[in-house]
Amino acid sequence: MSQSESSSLSSNRPTAPWRIGVDVGGTFTDLVLADAEGRVWVAKVPSVPSDPSAGVLSAVQRISVDLGLPKSEILTNCSLFVHGSTIATNTMLEGKGAKVGLIATEGFRDTIEIRRGLRSDQWNHREPYAPVLVPRHLRRSVPGRIDADGTEYETLDTTSLDEILTDFKGQEVEAIAVALMNSFVDDRHEQEVADLIQEDWPKDWVSCSADVSPLMGEYERTSTAVVNAALSPRIVKYLRSLDAELTAEGLSRPILLVQSNGGAASVDQLASRPVNLLLSGPAAAVGALNLYRRAVDQAGVAEEDKGNLISMEIGGTSCDVLLMSNGEIATRDDVDIAGYHVSTPAIDIHTIGAGGGTIAGVDDAGLLFVGPEGAGADPGPACYGSGGTLPTVTDAHLVLGRLRPGKSAGGTLDLDLDAAREAIDIHVAQKLEMSIEDAAAGIIELVEQHLLSAVEHISIERGHSPRRFTLVAAGGAGPMHGASVAAGLGCARVHIPRDAGALCAIGMLHADVRQDFTRFLLGAIDELPTDALVEGFKSLSQRALGVMAEEGFDEQEVTLNYELELHHPGQLWSIRVPVDGHHFDLDVIRSAFEAEYRRLYGHAQEEGTIMLSSLRLTARGSTGEVQIAAGSPSQGAPEPIDRRSVWFPGAGWVETAIHDGSLLHPGDTLEGPALIEEATTTVVTRPGDRLWVDDSGDFFVEVAQTEDSLQHHSAELDPVVLALMQNRLDQISRHMGWVMTRTARSTIFSQSHDFSCFVTTPDGTLVANADGIPIHTGGGGFAVRALLAKYGDQLSPGDVFLLSDPYVAGGNHLPDWVIARPIFVGTDTPVLAGFCCNRAHQSDIGGGLAGTYNPEATEIWQEGIRLPVMRLIEQGRVREDLWELLLINCRTPELLDGDLLAMLGSTQIGGERVVALASELGVDAYLSYLDGVLDHADRRMRAAVMDLPDGVYFGEDHTDNDCFRKVDIAVRVQLTVSGDEIVADFTGTDPQIEGFKNSSIANTYSSVYLAISSFFDTSIPRNEGTYRCLTIHAPEGSIVNALPPAPMTMNTVYVAHEIVIAVWQALAAADPTRACAGWSKTMHGHVAGKRDDGSTWVMYQWHAMGTPGATAERDGFAQMGHLISLGGLDIPNLEFHEQHYPVRYLCHEQRCDNAGPGEMRGGTGVRYEADILEPAIWSFRAEGLDSPSGHGVEGGGTGGVGLEWIVPANEDLDGAAFIPPKYGVTKLGPAKMIAETPGGGGWGDPFDRDPDLVLRDVRDGVVSTEAARRDYGVVVTQNLKAVDVVATELVRGRKDDDGR
Secondary structure, three states: EEOOOOOOOOOOOOOOOOEEEEEEOEEEEEEEEEEOOOOEEEEEOHHHHHHHHHHHHHHHHHHHHHHHHHHHHHHOOOEEEEEEOOHHHHHHHHOOOOOOEEEEEOOOHHHHHHHHOOOOOOOOOOOOOOOOOOOOHHHHEEEEEEEOOOOOOOOOOOOOOHEEEEEEHHHHOEEEEEEEOOOOOOOOOHHHHHHHHHOOHHHHHHHHHHOOOOOOOHHHHHHHHHHHHHHHHHHHHHHHHHHHHHHOOOOOOOEEEEEEOOOOHHHHHOOHHHHHOOOHHHHHHHHHHHHHHHHHHHHOHHHHOOOOOOEEEEEOOOOOEEEEEEOEEEEEEOEEEEEEEEEEOOOOOOOOOOOEEEEEEOOOOEEEEEEEEEEEOOOOOOHOOOOOOOOEEHHHHOOOOOOOEEEHHHEEEEEEEEHHHHHHHHHHHHHHOHHHHHHHHHHHHHHHHHHHHHHHHOOHHOOOOOHHHHHHHHHHHHHHHHHHHHHHOOOEEEEEEEOOOHHHHHHHOOOOOEEEEEEEEEEOOOOOOOHHHHHHHHHHHHHHHHHHHHOOOOOHHHEEEEEEEOOOOOOOOEEEEEEEOOOOHHHHHHHHHHHHHHHHHOOOOOOOOOEEEEEEEEEEEOOOOOOOOOOOOOOOOOOOOOOEEEEEEEEEEEEEEEEEEEEEHOOOEEEEEEEEEOOOOOEEOOEEEEEEEOOOOOEEEOOOOOOOOOOOOOOOOHHHHHHHHHHHHHHHHHHHHHHHHHHOOOHHOOOOEEEEEEOOOOOOOOEEEEEEEEHHHHHHHHHHHHHHHHHHOOOOOEEEEEOOOOOOOOOOOOOEEEEEEEEOOOOOEEEEEEEEEEEEEEEOOOOOOOOOOOOOOOOOHHOOOOOEEEEEOOOEEEEHHHHHHHHHOOOOOHHHHHHHHHHHHHHHHHHHHHHHHHHOOOOOHHHHHHHHHHHHHHHHOOOHHHOOOOOOEEEEEEEOOOOEEEEEEEEEEEEEOOOOOEEEOEEEEEEOOOOOOOOHHHHHHHHHHHHHHHHHOOOOOOOOOOOOOEEOOOOOOOOEOOOOOOHHHHHHHHOHHHHHHHHHHHHHHHHHOOOOOOOOOOEOOEEEOOOOOOEEEEEEOOOOOOOOEEEEEEEOOOOOOOOOHHOOOHHHOHHHHHOOOOOOEEEEEEEOOOOOOOOOOOOOEEEEEEEEOOOOOEEEEEEEOOOOOOOEEEEEEOOOOOOOEEOOHHHHOOOOOOOOOEEEEEEEEEEEEEEOOOOOEEEEHHHHHOOHHHHHHHHOOOOOHOOOHHHOOOOEOOOOEEOOOOHHHHHHHHHHOOOO
């Protein structure tokens, strides 16, 4: 229990030795001191962002004043000083990292700019990426290559290194990152480069990727090394300076820092890896949970549920959620900080934009929203009286009586109730035609739904039942929401630390020293010799013990934990299985893997191949336990200090007792409703809840389990419930996608995300599709309606259907298989509530060519197995004959078996969550609200269409071939806008063709939906209600509505691309301000061959993909997936491919003078080179080679065309180098593919481009000096370091004189 911050009485002075934890946040710095008797003192001072150490020293000074002790005595008697800080995160967020130079393998310097192509919100294609941390002119390369097996393929050549370093020094580079291909297997080349650099460069400022992140993935590892380099000069200097200053003041031991993995480490250990501090602040919650679990485990939890906690720390603008299971907190290797990917061990924490300052409002179609934007500290909520006028969660609490008007937070705030009511009235209540109080209640319910979703994401979506966990509510706002969120989760109790606002600082007192070690080792566990495992762990153990010895721990003081990272072939995500590190029972390992797999994903592929990807070792050294002092006992039944009316969900306004938290003592008990006011928070106890104070003075709330929380709303469609429904449905489809990504066997799913999960109404109308590639958006409803047409009166619980055919089953094209699971609610008289579905592009479906794409097809029968609507599972029993039929028609049956299980697993989990939602609301109300969700989307889109001027607008796009011969084929659309309606008429489009680029009607609808949704505000929902205002005419027999037996496999790329571009052009004519320049077409063939065991491998060459055009908001991206994916189709991991396929990549870099010029420049495209090392069948599929495809808009120029050629390794057998057909098939021995992809279109007049941006492009080598002058009117000086302003004005002036 905290002592008074102002206490200076000798009786309250701490007993030496003590520990100190300091958490430097963006606004406040918290210091917690725990003495030898377990007593705790807290000091809080303002942070100093410009100098975080000043906040630390100020906090030490504050605690010394509070305790009446000299600062030197505070530090001299400190046995452990642990520090956590957001300095690393803030450095990245504010763009204040050091200037970095990158040295990469020749051919791969653009890895960090190309990225993976996948975006968190692929629909928002107008938003630029975070600026690349190293501009291209500071990215240099050296020849030399380590192969996938760790052997040296090409000797390292460092002759250019002196010139590179001289250039870096001349450009004032502060730190260097070295990231070479396959260094995670063998880092000898990286170390050789680093050794040479360090002869003339400060050692601490060189970051080698394999040292920082010894993981597979050239982009992820390079990005991590670059971030580490950017942080090093800033963070390490700060840490060493702080350590020295505290030592000079009397601290006898070096400070420890909390790392992202939740453990602590010394400054010396972190000097080379400051990237490990990016989650330093929130990761300290690990120590806090280790402390709180002691009290929780003694609070009557079942033995099997001990060590199970979920923390929910809510501040002003965000909520951090963390899960501890059986006393352990999971870590992960992928963290996104400010848009930059980092691969280092970090706690698996989930953060959402939901806090006291989160802003609420109503969209233009009448739907309530809360977040993610926040009011921040300035101006803050409306009730703060600091200039804020928008309603926030804090304002809603104040209106509902949960906060006391007037002075609070020790007098630092003066809460204005009238201002809160006015903000909610203007921005919410009036728009929803409800009372201010009801509007405030809706805000609270919706933000608590967001919080509930966040906790479900970290628990249910990780295979844990929240009912087995205690919720820890922390942060300033956490205790206000803890009981309601716990009730929604089914948690029996909430633990509320008295010092909840200093959670992380408290956690630092309980952090162990921890280091993580990884060693790559790939192979099937049934085939790997156990000696390799033993030797691998022995090597890691020796490294770990050496590092821990440097931290001051003897071998017997170090705990080592060993894990294997396991997965099925093709999967990118692994499951960690604990082992003892010395003896390995493969049957036990398999059993443990399958059990964990089943817990996480609801199914397992028994007896499937299990692959090992790496060995993991964690070394821990205990810093000792801090005993918590008991608080003073209860003084009798606590008396309230006030009573007032407070609103609670389901109960409405209730007279509620208000208690002063400082008057509550161990043993005290309160029955809800009650509010407990503390200095920095308020604890909300609902009617039926019971609060009690434990021996240390912290609070427990025994949670009353309320009945269906949504049913207390009126029978009419409630705007609050409508918002909750939209949120829950989107969360369900995202959860389905999470399961699919992690359990599917084919890389087309696990890496490239070529699938979509969706939910429909009982009549097959698509209502939620939050996870999936855009081209799938509109087709799902066609598939389910085809199912209903055939089996509508024959559906039973436990049935699952499978379909694909575009002619008879509502499919897009044959490779896209749809699993559709009817969802029934109720047992006595089951009611159909809709369908949970997964549409996924299979890696092989038979047909004339491995890999699903047969460019020689002229009939649909040549493209693979055709699936009408079929019942795959009948009342819970798999039709084994049908399952076998599917597998024997596939060249990769084990992959297909795993992929089908993944699809079934995703729809099963989605179905369970739909049943839970429908049961909570009541099935009739659920179905009504589905209609409400569709109606809301309809209103949003109609409002957007109304902003367009009425008129008739035209657009068209062309392809120059029919897959067999050169011929011009046009897609033409006439858009008629009338009020809030659009008619898209494709009359005039050319007839269907012989090749496999014909579109099904479902695919055409999907393409038009994609174009419409990506053109308008992308916050508009994307369900079939969205498109009620749209009428589509697609003439039968045309390329956009082909008749049987036309082949169709290519249609989701082409002719979908041409449909989207044509519709974009027509829309741009109606609203030029939103014009989108053309994305270029792509080359994305594949190769297939046979392994030694006779099995088939299929590798898609998805690294020569499309190039986005520019928009008014951004330049085009260097490379991304197809236009029809809008960045939702990942560019695969090169190093992963090299480990799994017979390929060696040689180049993947940006092109010069290929981007369409414009005020905003088009994307550059790339040069791609890859050696296929074994004989293979090649499937060629390429567009944009002869005819430009990245068209400019609003005066922007068109991007360049692409090139492709093949160089056989053996000319005697396979002939000389040749240009392949755009579409075709050939069999070759080992050969090299070289592709130069087309460029994206420009936006706006190139002569209006900022000359400094043109100079950057010239220095980066993506625009030549000649093109800068010719296309942009910018003259660059001979040394390429400046713009010749006079000459530029002259050139641009001539164009003005000639007329622009």
